[in-house]
Amino acid sequence: MEELKIALKVNDLDNVATIFANDVTDGTVVEMRDKKGNREQITVKGDVPYGHKIAVADIHIGEQITKYGEEIGIATKEIVKGEYVHVHNLDSMRGRGDWETEKEAETV
Amino acid sequence: MTTWYGYRRPDGSVGSRNYVGIIPAVTCANDVANAICREVQGTVTFLHHQGCCQLPPDLDRVTETLISLGKSPNLGAVLIVSLGCEGTDHARMYEELKATGKPVEIIHIQELGGVSKAVREGTDIARRLVMQISGQLREPADISEVIMSIKCGGSDTTSGMASNCVIGYVADKLVDLGATVIFGETTEFIGGEHLLARRAVNEDVAKDIYRIVDEMETRAKSIGCDMRRGQPTPGNIAGGLSSIEEKSLGAIVKSGTRPIQGVLDYPEHVTTQKGLWIKDTPGREPEILTGMAATGAQFMCFSTGRGAPQGFPCMPVIKICGNPNTFENMKDDMDLNAGLILTGDKTIEEVGEEAFAKLLRVLNGEMTKNEAIQYFTSLDIFCLGPVI
Incomplete structure (x- = not known):
């Protein structure tokens, strides 16, 4: 039997799940689990390292990406279910950045 | 109702442990506190590095933190080990802990004539405190x-x-x-x-x-x-x-x-x-x-x-x-x-x-x-x- 590849979704509101398996590549089928243990098979799009995320629903550009039931960023591209989600298609929503950004914000 | 069993203290709090806390009022009292703790079963000590040569707000902070620590419901009694010249307010520690109703004692290393005398005196006191509280029974407490x-x-x-x-x-x-x-x-x-x-x-x-x-x-x-x-x-x-x-x-x-x-x-x-x-x-x-x-x-x-x-x-x-x-x-x-x-x-x-x-x-x-x-x-x- 092939080793179980888990994608964990910790909050019902989340539209991403985190992969806890090695060798997850484009086309790998992973099993998404929620906190109650409900499961769903999802086909991964892209090569996803251990501890990285996939979308568990289609996410449109500009939409909120949710993990832990809270927003962790905005989709900067169209994201389809199963697709690798990381800094290439997710942008932080935090206005408050480092000192330089803050200074710029203050002068506006 | 979920019940657990703990040690009920005079201030109403409930502890999961029943130790005598040996509290150094300043870092300079650590070795005495540690020596007492090693000698007496049922004691714990807190070897911190503060309590002198600090600005007044920090000294208050250390005094207050040590008082709060002494109030821990897991401590059935407290022995404060003071050097004598520290920046923390050891008298306030004693008074505030005494007010909780739990047995509290204090020793001063300088007043007792040095380290070995303080260890001896402190060990006797800690032993008495342990004997005093060690028979306390756990009582039902609510979650x-x-x-x-x-x-x-x-x-x-x-x-x-x-x-x-x-x-x-x-x-x-x-x-x-x-x-x-x-x-x-x-x-x-x-x-x-x-x-x-x-x-x-x-x-x-x-x-x-x-x-x-x-x-x-x-x-x-x-x-x-x-x-x-x-x-x-x-x-x-x-x-x-x-x-x-x-x-x-x-x-x-x-x-x-x-x-x-x-x-x-x-x-x-x-x-x-x-x-x-x-x-x-x-x-x-x-x-x-x-x-x-x-x-x-x-x-x-x-x-x-x-x-x-x-x-x-x-x-x-x-x-x-x-x-x-x-x-x-x-x-x-x-x-x-x-x-x-x-x-x-x-x-x-x-x-x-x-x-x-x-x-x-x-x-x-x-x-x-x-x-x-x-x-x-x-x-x-x-x-x-x-x-x-």
Whole structure:
């Protein structure tokens, strides 16, 4: 039997799940689990390292990406279910950045 | 009703342990306190590094933290070890602890004629105190009388998804049962403070959350460091964290989802507060564990991924490990394996219920692995100003 590849979704509101398996590549089928243990098979799009995320629903550009039931960023591209989600298609929503950004914000 | 069995104190609090606390009023009294502790079974001591040559606000902070520590319901009696010329207010410590109704004694090393005489006198007193309290019986207590502290340390990719989620589950459950839950690590809030503020019960509490984050960042800036710059770090990004919010939430998730009732200062002791509270602490173990024991927490749930083994002398620490490999590798130090969530063998709720059952047993007296091996002497009090 092939080793179980888990994608964990910790909050019902989340539209991403985190992969806890090695060798997850484009086309790998992973099993998404929620906190109650409900499961769903999802086909991964892209090569996803251990501890990285996939979308568990289609996410449109500009939409909120949710993990832990809270927003962790905005989709900067169209994201389809199963697709690798990381800094290439997710942008932080935090206005408050480092000192330089803050200074710029203050002068506006 | 969920019942546990603890030691009822004169001030109404209930302890999960029944130690005599040997409290050095200043770091210069550590060796005497330690010698007494080694001689007398049933005692614990707190070898900190503060209490003299500090600015007045820090000296008050140390005095107040030691008073709060002495009030811990896990201490049935207290012996204060004073040098005599320290900057902390040892007379205030004695008076305030005496007012709680628990037996309190104090010795002064200089007045007694030096170290060996103080050790002798202190050992006699500590022995008497242990004899006095050691026969106390555990009595039924309600779960609402529980104060749980929480923390994560030695984190890795698994912490935010397994062990912290388990503690979040337990935190929600305890809050719903009317208990008190305290979390801290203000440094971890950076980037997620707006999400915490949203959970505040009112505007004042929300402002307090922003305030403690701002104060902490301002202190870092005063020595030229920007704590936000470059977050998440390249290492975090390689590990899968995509934004500062995600990084912060991974730590915050251990507080559960319930409303935040307020912010406690570092030295504060919980009296009537119920529900979920923040204590303004750093993340480093020696300081946060002291701060959490000073709240009066009867135990701590501690999440780890890489395997952080630290504990605290009077506060049992339950280690919940998110990494299944670390758990196997450090079985003698880790109490619960939340890594089974990531292997698909268990759910967050299942491990959450196991953690809840474990904490009830620990409240009733079952030792944590950390207690059994007595890995808890490294501690300190979190101060803000320079040492003179």
